[in-house]
Amino acid sequence: RKEVEQDPGPFNVPEGATVAFNCTYSNSASQSFFWYRQDCRKEPKLLMSVYSSGNEDGRFTAQLNRASQYISLLIRDSKLSDSATYLCVVNSGGYNKLIFGAGTRLAVHP
């Protein structure tokens, strides 16, 4: 089983839609969680950290469920510019190494 698993998608949604991605992780000792965004042929860029109590940044909301070992990303009022691959990132338990999921592709259409 992979340490971090994501639905590869693609998720095809119209502008203005709300879309949610989940990500599951296998190491119950993991403590740090992030969402990254990667545009085609570009490097990944940090979108947001994920905090235990959940956190929001504009149209983006991240949630953590430790009991079920998953994190989620909710995007409200989707824009064309949100089209990208969203990468779930988890630290490897007691180590500082960060593990990337394979990503979920989002395509927002007019």
Added chain:
Amino acid sequence: GAGVSQSPSNKVTEKGKDVELRCDPISGHTALYWYRQSLGQGLEFLIYFQGNSAPDKSGLPSDRFSAERTGGSVSTLTIQRTQQEDSAVYLCASSFGTSNQPQHFGDGTRLSIL
């Protein structure tokens, strides 16, 4: 401030040649990672350096791949006797090295083996 810097940005070489890729992390970052990414694929972890600890080399695909990090700063990834399947974008990332700090990526080196 300066981000992670990688060079060269593009490298085209013939099969069988050796290549060396360079990464300059953000100043003060103790953790440095190398990944590779083939077109349309996810990130493949290669190697991880953290301070003065022994590197985690668990992702290196073969003994043709090696990496060094001198003085806790600049890192070079060397691929010997390159093969066509080595063609990919090689990404370097650095972080402050504690588990709650995210990574920052360089623009990558696009490697093409003819």
